[in-house]
Amino acid sequence: MELSEAMRSTGTCRYFSDKHVSDDVLRQAFDDARFGPQGGNRQPVRWVVVRDDATKKRLAELYLPYWEAYYAAVQEGSKAVGAVPKTVESANEFARHLGEVPVMIVVCAELDGLHPTDHELGRLSVVGGASIYPTVQNLTLALREQGVASALTTLLCAEEPAVKELLHIPDGYLTAAHIAVGYPRDGFPRKLTRTPVEDIVFRDSFDTPMFA
Numbered sequence: 001m002e003l004s005e006a007m008r009s010t011g012t013c014r015y016f017s018d019k020h021v022s023d024d025v026l027r028q029a030f031d032d033a034r035f036g037p038q039g040g041n042r043q044p045v046r047w048v049v050v051r052d053d054a055t056k057k058r059l060a061e062l063y064l065p066y067w068e069a070y071y072a073a074v075q076e077g078s079k080a081v082g083a084v085p086k087t088v089e090s091a092n093e094f095a096r097h098l099g100e101v102p103v104m105i106v107v108c109a110e111l112d113g114l115h116p117t118d119h120e121l122g123r124l125s126v127v128g129g130a131s132i133y134p135t136v137q138n139l140t141l142a143l144r145e146q147g148v149a150s151a152l153t154t155l156l157c158a159e160e161p162a163v164k165e166l167l168h169i170p171d172g173y174l175t176a177a178h179i180a181v182g183y184p185r186d187g188f189p190r191k192l193t194r195t196p197v198e199d200i201v202f203r204d205s206f207d208t209p210m211f212a
């Protein structure tokens, strides 16, 4: 599959078919994903593949209160989202059936393998994630290439202690995302909604659009 097409059609899938995702397919995706860059090539990312129904159900139970709080905030207008109402409703369905997704992949990262350079700026630190999420995006693209869809989620990261206990994730590791994986029930999106290049790229100075 052409890379540009993969990038443009790896949307968030919230409805999966029952088709089994084989270990071979997952292995291929992990094998491609690991070539993502990380600071100092420390390679902090670890994955826990959850297929066990009871474990998925527990993860879903932990997720639901966070989704419900988020959903309530969106409905009362106190949480701004770019997603259209239909997407919010499908995210609501997804939350209520999260325990039934074919595979849940829990993304872990070794804390000592992260090197944040922005943690003393008095604002939200994000640089540590730069050694994690390129590899995560590689995984979603490598799955897409094989016809497998995914939904990257982070709401459950708030329940990290419980998730670590459930999955026996050792001290020294954090959880960075939870990815629902499966064959898409309705195929892949043809056109994702994203801000045009004209609005997001600047030449030399932030006040000079490059492609206006």
Ligand SMILES: Cc1cc2nc3c(=O)[nH]c(=O)nc-3n(C[C@H](O)[C@H](O)[C@H](O)COP(=O)(O)O)c2cc1C
Binding pocket: 010, 011, 012, 013, 083, 087, 091, 094, 151, 152, 153, 154, 155, 156, 192, 193
């Ligand atoms: C960092 C991040 C966190 C996300 N967390 C959640 C989540 O917890 N639950 C959920 O349903 N979707 C989650 N999403 C999916 C986004 O809502 C989705 O990407 C967005 O609505 C755009 O949809 P699209 O990718 O299909 O165009 C997350 C996406 C990202 C990149």
